[in-house]
Amino acid sequence: MSLIVQKFGGTSVGSIERIEAVADLVVKTKQQGHQIVVVLSAMSGETNRLISLAKQIDPRPSSRELDVLVTTGEQVSVALLAMAIIKRGHSAISLLADQALITTNNLFGKARIQHIDSSRLNHELEHGRIVILAGFQGRDIEGNITTLGRGGTDTTAVEVAGAIQADECQIYTDVNGVYTTDPRIEPNAKRMETVTFEEMLELASLGAKVLQIRSVEAAGRYNIPLRVLSTFAPDQGTLITYEEPKMTDKVVSGIAHTKDEALLSIVGVPNIPTNLAKILQLFAEYAIEVDMIAQINQKDAKIDYAFTVHRNDYEQGLELLGLVQLEIGASSVVGNCNVAKISAVGVGMKSHAGVAGTLFQALADENIAALLISTSEIKISVLIEEKYLELGVRALHSAFFVEK
Amino acid sequence: MSLIVQKFGGTSVGSIERIEAVADLVVKTKQQGHQIVVVLSAMSGETNRLISLAKQIDPRPSSRELDVLVTTGEQVSVALLAMAIIKRGHSAISLLADQALITTNNLFGKARIQHIDSSRLNHELEHGRIVILAGFQGRDIEGNITTLGRGGTDTTAVEVAGAIQADECQIYTDVNGVYTTDPRIEPNAKRMETVTFEEMLELASLGAKVLQIRSVEAAGRYNIPLRVLSTFAPDQGTLITYEEPKMTDKVVSGIAHTKDEALLSIVGVPNIPTNLAKILQLFAEYAIEVDMIAQINQKDAKIDYAFTVHRNDYEQGLELLGLVQLEIGASSVVGNCNVAKISAVGVGMKSHAGVAGTLFQALADENIAALLISTSEIKISVLIEEKYLELGVRALHSAFFVEK
Structure with a gap:
């Protein structure tokens, strides 16, 4: 019982x-x-x-x-x-x-x-x-x-x-479980038998809408095995536990994506340490959550910063950066609200080199440019033009999940 | 305040x-x-x-x-x-x-x-x-x-x-208060300014649907003035209190009626004291509530009994009386489910003779026969053929409320 x-x-x-x-x-x-x-x-x-x-x-x-x-x-x-x-x-x-x-x-x-x-x-x-x-x-x-x-x-x-x-x-x-990617985009997406809490947290926060982050966190905290399964055709579903995948398992467990992204850039920021903090505090003040952050040092000691925010915050974000630009004497502010993020997630990534190589090669093969990159121990996220989203998801899924 | x-x-x-x-x-x-x-x-x-x-x-x-x-x-x-x-x-x-x-x-x-x-x-x-x-x-x-x-x-x-x-x-x-009778039947019905708890209890139990009996009882118990008024055209409405009507007030405060009545009679019952109790216990056993009860002694020491019950209980009541008839050797059982009850209610009745006389004269003027009568300190109820209900209500209202 x-x-x-x-x-x-x-x-x-x-x-x-x-x-x-x-x-x-x-x-x-x-x-x-x-x-x-x-x-x-x-x-x-x-x-x-x-x-x-x-x-x-x-x-x-x-x-x-x-x-x-x-x-x-x-x-x-x-x-x-x-x-x-x-x-x-x-x-x-x-x-x-x-x-x-x-x-x-x-x-x-x-x-x-x-x-x-x-x-x-x-x-x-x-x-x-x-x-x-x-x-x-x-x-x-x-x-x-x-x-x-x-x-x-x-x-x-x-x-x-x-x-x-x-x-x-x-x-x-x-749906009858958690899939290796969104089956509406990639019909070959496979249901995972198991996935770890860590992976599920990344997949959930990256837009796999099956489970809410808070509930995955809580299940992990209590160490209660969580199973996602279909009401309409109940079977084994997907089991989410602390168990590490077996050695034979894939290094990447799933490809997640999210569309509601916008890219904001401020170009030619004088290289003073407080400037980035000033920008982020201003965003925080207006309750704009910043996801990815990137910086590129120019040769003349000026810096370009790029941020991703929720698309709903795009207009306000641009406005705020405009104010900052005047205040700190940056060259220009640019934005793009037609961007999307795709991510490969897997605890196996920790111990496997070459995941990033495979990922970028797959995107390059389809001529998809990476606009921004962020990585963690168990995921790689890439911001791309939104129009390439489906193509990108299929390319990564095929690179990591289809037997060659 | x-x-x-x-x-x-x-x-x-x-x-x-x-x-x-x-x-x-x-x-x-x-x-x-x-x-x-x-x-x-x-x-x-x-x-x-x-x-x-x-x-x-x-x-x-x-x-x-x-x-x-x-x-x-x-x-x-x-x-x-x-x-x-x-x-x-x-x-x-x-x-x-x-x-x-x-x-x-x-x-x-x-x-x-x-x-x-x-x-x-x-x-x-x-x-x-x-x-x-x-x-x-x-x-x-x-x-x-x-x-x-x-x-x-x-x-x-x-x-x-x-x-x-x-x-x-x-x-x-x-509705904007309690009326002297149902305004759908008698367009000349008047809104009462005040009515006593006692009267309201009788009116409520007799079919004036404005207030539920339990709430009138409770208000009386707590001695909380109760006011019925309209949401859509709020004015003074009708106030229900313990105050006795002034001496100039009418002896009858309202005419109530109820349609869901049925009449059951058992004729020629041998005059043995336990027979009526036997019948009433049988009704109680089958959860049939008896309202009015009447008896007529015949010259040959047999008795006729008549009862009113809710119309929903009519068929079952007839059946039960049929069983009793066989058991106690009564002559016959008859019923009529096309009957209605009209009642005159008023605390003034206690101290005024002649109310009953006015009432029966008004019915007689319209050739409406009383099938059964019951009285209490503050009301007189008469069972009549249902087809005379509206006519009877108007006749009584006119007798007690219209200035001659």
Whole structure:
């Protein structure tokens, strides 16, 4: 008997038919002898419907009340799934955040879980009940309703798995695992059997949208094996653990990409150490997150800096650099918002030379220029013109995954 | 400065526009210097939508989970109204049953409020906040979500008014008060300025659908003045208090009617004292509520009994009487499910003779036969053929309310 947390997203509970299918799936797991905590999102579309009601009243509604409003979405799902499981003759009980003793801080709309008292969850499990828990929601110490922000239901699932020391946390979604790259771009993309937390963190932050970073981090912190699998065709999915890949495994485990990038450059900056700090502080002041940073020293002691930012911050970033240019006497400011980032990720990279060589050769073979490069122990990222994104992804996938 | 509870039903918060109108109305009351607790129903149609989702899963869904499901309706309303009031620059906070410390028993779907700890409500009011409270819901001592059944939001409003010792409990609805009779039947029906709790209880139980009996009872118990008024054209409405009407007031305050009646008779019952008890116990066993009871002694020491029951219980009632007939050797069983009840209600009746005379004369003038009669200190009820209902209501209204 294992203790399993099963999380189902909005698409998985998007209609009565799908809720019935989830009930069947949960009951099947129960019949295999496991203890189960199910964590649910709102039915797909419901959260947006509620937010649009709020926006009709106030384009910037009270964040406390918005959380009161949107948490009804999960409350509806858990009640319906509990009914469906009870109808199948199994014992089930829905729990909301206050009933499951999930305490968060009071940052409405983006709260963090501070504590889960597992006594109620354990009590229900010990009595043989399937627990159906509302994801995405919490209560602060004053009893206010809070929500965890984007990907909050994944976070609830992983944090709860940690609190009850589950044997596995299963994230059911509309894809059957984590792929070596985006299958919509590269039809030959393969499902990974396993991937490490480290790799998954890089893949998630680089745009593989299967899992939210926070939940991968949390699973890694609690050392709870995380499995991504499909609600609609459940099989082994992809298992995310601390296990290192075997020696025979690929050095690169996946190719990630992200489109919402913009490139900002300031050219001919006088070589004074405080200048870069000044620019980055200004960005921070305006809450513009900088991802990649590169510098090129010119021969006349001037420096060019290049940054990537989220595309939404492009216009403001350009403006701010314009102000800096005047203040510090730089030559010019240029930008490009039609850029994208592709990355090769793999823990095997640590011990294998030549990954970078293979990568740049593959891009060069397709005449794709690298605009900016950044590397870490387990990944290489390259900024390229957005129009080459699909071509670049296919080129790298083919270089690392297709048998020659 | 008064402390006022304002309750708005589903139609009053049935759309964003109406929620905005309620916000205006609440803010206006606040600006008059009052402290306010608002109690809300779900947006009209929402509770039915949720129940129909549940029924798609299970025609008889888990009652605990059904309460988890349907309470989301009120949660949505309170969040939206709080947003609308906050947007108008006033301080407001939504509270759910657990936050407002409303404890009920654990009869899901028809729970009774056992205790309201007013400390949180008082705390918010003392800080100048308008409290927006979800009606219809509670928590049992184990923290399970419960609902109060039909008219539950009125009950919440009145019980909360009692707990915080409000100066007045205002029930906003889609009519502007309690009328001397149903204005759809008698266009000359007049709005009452005041009515006593006793009268209102009789009127409510006799089919004047403005207020639920339980909330009138509770308001009377706490001696909280109750006011019924229209959300859409608020004026003085009708005030329900313990005050006796002035001597100049009418002896009859209102004419009520109810259609869902059925008449059952058992004829020629041997005159043995246990026979009536036997019949009534059998009805009770099958949960058939008996309203009016009449008996006619025949000259040959046999007795005829007549009963009224809810029309839904008509067929079963006939069947049960058929069994009794065989057992006790009665002559026959007859029934009529096309009957209706009209009643004249008024505390003035206690001290005025002649009310019954006026009433039966008015019916006789229209050739309406009384099938069964029952009286109490403050009401006279008459069962008639249903086809004469409207005519009878108009005849009685004219007899008691139109100046001759």
